[in-house]
Amino acid sequence: MTTSHLGRLAMAAIIAAMILVPVIQASEESLNLVSLILIWALFAIGFDLIFGMAGMLSFGHAALFGSGGYALTLLVTKAGVGFLPALGAAGIVGAIMAFGLSIFALRVSGLFFSLLTLALAQLVYILASTKLRNYTGGLDGIPGVPRPELFGIDFYNNRNFYYFLIVVFIVGLAVMALLRASPFGKALKAVQANDVRAAQIGYNVQRLRQCGFMVSGFYAGVSGALLASLMFYISPQMLHWTTSGDVLIMTVLGGKGTLLGPILGVAVFEVLKEKLSQYTQHWYGILGLIFILCTIFLPNGLAGLFARKAAGRPGDAP
Amino acid sequence: MSTIVIGLSLSFLLFLLAAGLTLIFGMLGVINFAHGALYMLGAYVCFQIVNWTGSFWIGLLLAPIVVAALGAAMEMSALKPVYERDHIYQLLLTFGFILVIEEAVKIVWGLDYKQVPTPDLFSQPVALFGSQIPSYRLFIIGFGATVSLALFLLLERSRLGMVIRAASSDADMAQTLGIDVAKVRTAVFALGAGLAALGGVVAAPLVPIELGMGFSVIIDCFVVVIIGGLGNIRGAILAALLLGMARAAGFTYAPEWVELITFVLLIATLLTRPAGFFSRKGRAA
Numbered sequence: 001m002t003t004s005h006l007g008r009l010a011m012a013a014i015i016a017a018m019i020l021v022p023v024i025q026a027s028e029e030s031l032n033l034v035s036l037i038l039i040w041a042l043f044a045i046g047f048d049l050i051f052g053m054a055g056m057l058s059f060g061h062a063a064l065f066g067s068g069g070y071a072l073t074l075l076v077t078k079a080g081v082g083f084l085p086a087l088g089a090a091g092i093v094g095a096i097m098a099f100g101l102s103i104f105a106l107r108v109s110g111l112f113f114s115l116l117t118l119a120l121a122q123l124v125y126i127l128a129s130t131k132l133r134n135y136t137g138g139l140d141g142i143p144g145v146p147r148p149e150l151f152g153i154d155f156y157n158n159r160n161f162y163y164f165l166i167v168v169f170i171v172g173l174a175v176m177a178l179l180r181a182s183p184f185g186k187a188l189k190a191v192q193a194n195d196v197r198a199a200q201i202g203y204n205v206q207r208l209r210q211c212g213f214m215v216s217g218f219y220a221g222v223s224g225a226l227l228a229s230l231m232f233y234i235s236p237q238m239l240h241w242t243t244s245g246d247v248l249i250m251t252v253l254g255g256k257g258t259l260l261g262p263i264l265g266v267a268v269f270e271v272l273k274e275k276l277s278q279y280t281q282h283w284y285g286i287l288g289l290i291f292i293l294c295t296i297f298l299p300n301g302l303a304g305l306f307a308r309k310a311a312g313r314p315g316d317a318p
Numbered sequence: 319m320s321t322i323v324i325g326l327s328l329s330f331l332l333f334l335l336a337a338g339l340t341l342i343f344g345m346l347g348v349i350n351f352a353h354g355a356l357y358m359l360g361a362y363v364c365f366q367i368v369n370w371t372g373s374f375w376i377g378l379l380l381a382p383i384v385v386a387a388l389g390a391a392m393e394m395s396a397l398k399p400v401y402e403r404d405h406i407y408q409l410l411l412t413f414g415f416i417l418v419i420e421e422a423v424k425i426v427w428g429l430d431y432k433q434v435p436t437p438d439l440f441s442q443p444v445a446l447f448g449s450q451i452p453s454y455r456l457f458i459i460g461f462g463a464t465v466s467l468a469l470f471l472l473l474e475r476s477r478l479g480m481v482i483r484a485a486s487s488d489a490d491m492a493q494t495l496g497i498d499v500a501k502v503r504t505a506v507f508a509l510g511a512g513l514a515a516l517g518g519v520v521a522a523p524l525v526p527i528e529l530g531m532g533f534s535v536i537i538d539c540f541v542v543v544i545i546g547g548l549g550n551i552r553g554a555i556l557a558a559l560l561l562g563m564a565r566a567a568g569f570t571y572a573p574e575w576v577e578l579i580t581f582v583l584l585i586a587t588l589l590t591r592p593a594g595f596f597s598r599k600g601r602a603a
Contacts, residue, residue: 057406091490104588108544111349113407115540116588122537123581130577241533252410285421292414295407296399 010306011260015170015269018296024025025177031158033229038162038169038248039226039254044262045176046219047247050212052257053185054069055192059244060101060289061220063124066219066239068094070128070136073145086248087225094221095145097124102213106206109195127235141235145228165226172219177213177259181202188212249291255301319449321570322563327455328460328560331521333380335535335543336554337469338513343543345486345506347405348397353414353514354536355419361522361531362423362516365432374523381519382512393504397521401503431528458520465516470551480505481536540601543579545587 017156044064050056070194071093075086101158105116128136137284147155148164155161187208190198198206228234235241244271269287276283321548335357342350350356363375363384390413394505400407411506434443440454475477484501517535525531533556546553564583570578 018472027469047373055404055406057409060557104585107588111409114409115349116543117538117586119540119581123578126577209556246415248410248413254482282421285424288414288417288421292411292418295410299407307468308382 010246011263014260014263015173019145023147025052028158028292033270033274035158035165035230036163037226037267038165039223039230040247040270041263041266042172042226042268043220043223044168044247044250044254045173045259046216046223047252048256048258049176049179049188049219050209050216050264051248051251053180053192054188054209054212056209056213057111058117058216058242059114059248060104060105060121060124061216061240061247062218062239062243063121064094064097064217065224065227065243065247066128066234066236067097067124068224069145069234069238071221073142073228073234076146077142077144083146083229084150087148087222088142088314089217090225091222094217094224095221096217097216097221100129100212103209106209106213118241120242121239121244125239125241128239136236139236141233141237143233143236145232147229147232159268161230165230168222168226173259173263176219179257184208184211242252249287250300252291253294253301255303255305257300258303260306261303262300268302319447320451321461321566323451323455323459324564324569325563326559327458327462327562328436328565329559330459330466330518332538332542332562333466333555333558334462334513334520336539336558337519337551338510338517338548339539340543340546340554341469341473341513342510345379345482346397348400348408348412348501348507349405350507350510351409351536352392352419353510353539354414354532355416356385356389356532357513357518357521357533357535358420358513358527358529359388359423361434361515361527362427362520363515365427365434365520365593368434374434377434378422378519378520378555380572382515385518386512387507391508392511393507397507398503399498408438413422416532419534421527421560429529431526433526434522438524454523461520464570465513466555469513473551487590541584545583547589547593 001147038179043061047061048059050058068090070092072086075081075089076083077301081089101117101120104120105113108116129139147161149155150164153160155164176240187203190201190203191205195205197206224238227238250265250269251264253264253268254263255261272287274291276286280286294301321493335353339350339353342348342353362379364374364380367380368374369379381568396411396415397408400411436454440457441454443450444453444456445451446456471479473482481492482505483503484495485497485499486506492502501549539563542554542557545560546555546557561580561583564579565576568579
């Protein structure tokens with residue numbers, strides 16, 4: 001299970017490219033595109049911590065993502081909290097939501113876990129778009145989500161905000177790399193490989209799943225808050241099941257179970273979306289088709305393709 | 319009285335759908351995420367047939383066959399290669415089909431919603447125990463009960479049902495005994511898809527036919543399957559009754575909260591009997 005050199009090189013190249021792109025090419029669209037990629041990549045690596053590492057297919061991550069977004073929005077606009085503390089709080093709200101979902105969802109396992117996370121997330125969506133209308137603005141959402149003001153730098157300038165995103169992303173990536181290599185990450189792997197045996201050698205399987213889910217929720221909350229801030233807008237669409245579907249598609253496209261995979265998947269998804277939507281309004285169906293083909297023929301995603309070439313072992317992801 | 323009739327018709331509709339889902343899961347081990355999309359497709363195909371022929375009954379007959387054929391094609395092209403892999407891949411695949419089916423519907427029928435008129439035979443309300451009951455609701459109850467009974471007889475009493483059960487409990491052994499397991503799997507998936515479409519056709523005169531219609535339905539189906547206990551047809555009947563009646567009561571007495579009733583039942587089940595109310599065993603898979 002060592003990360004292949006090719007994988008690391010690719011990772012470094014991607015990060016370098018992301019930093020350099022706005023320096024070299026200053027068009028607003030490309031800046032917006034890489035900003036989106038950074039935010040969704042943060043979401044996707046958090047998602048993959050439980051999907052790829054622990055084998056738990058959550059269909060409820062939209063609820064964590066969206067509640068992070070709402071937490072930041074409400075804290076900054078209604079409670080007057082500073083941007084950075086609110087961003088941290090958004091992560092914590094994501095983790096708390098994950099804890100809440102897991103109380104119910106972890107009572108079942110496997111496919112039923114997926115169905116339950118989906119149903120519960122839909123409950124959150126319904127609540128936010130109807131019952132909590134007074135706080136969430138209902139289906140219309142809340143416009144005017146603010147951006148940070150730090151050290152006198154104007155983050156309403158897209159390039160400055162992009163650098164802020166880069167910093168958050170690299171911190172998130174580094175923490176995730178450490179987590180995955182830590183005993184905690186290895187224990188999650190063990191749970192995926194065989195949860196009965198993992199329990200027998202003394203792991204508290206449910207506790208591990210729950211912790212993983214909460215860390216994943218933290219990432220989802222932070223990235224949701226950043227997305228709302230990038231777009232200056234939040235609506236229940238962020239809580240909708242299609243959002244959970246999107247992060248799933250991205251992760252599978254890129255390759256689940258790897259650190260590089262989800263990032264690659266997000267980049268491919270966003271670029272494909274950008275290009276396809278220029279030619280056809282039915283790009284989502286084409287993405288669905290690509291997703292189906294990828295599931296059948298490339299079970300380890302694009303990153304799996306890299307690893308196969310690097311290690312010469314078929315089907316073994318880095 | 320009308321609450322009871324509405325509740326029963328809702329229950330039978332839910333059961334029709336949940337039965338297809340449970341059937342596919344019980345026999346193939348696949349959770350068909352696209353079940354709701356197939357339900358939606360059934361309604362749209364019915365709309366098209368009614369548009370061409372002017373007869374709801376031809377739609378009722380043909381739309382499920384069309385969708386079942388599509389289901390067979392889905393199974394042979396995409397699911398067959400991944401049976402040996404982890405369950406997650408089958409979930410992913412059927413999820414992919416949702417996206418493709420929704421887009422196809424968007425291309426063919428556009429975004430505005432469609433309607434199928436109630437068939438003439440059942441367009442007039444009937445008086446029952448002193449209240450006016452929409453007769454189409456009564457038709458759903460009768461039709462749903464007939465189909466459920468036929469399905470039960472097919473699976474439990476017929477030779478074909480025996481073959482299906484043999485192929486699902488031990489595929490290798492069935493293969494050795496001369497059963498073409500691959501064909502049986504295709505047939506079962508097609509049958510499940512057909513049942514989903516049948517649900518869509520039956521619901522078509524009652525609801526606006528639109529893109530999102532499959533999704534709320536699939537959540538209700540999942541909830542029925544979870545409350546009823548996995549792969550448990552009797553449990554699914556009881557859970558569908560419970561959910562249908564609860565929703566009908568909700569429409570009458572607490573319309574503000576009707577959307578949340580499903581979730582309340584779901585959460586109550588999970589807190590008390592995580593394996594489902596009507597299941598004696600723990601849950602696998």
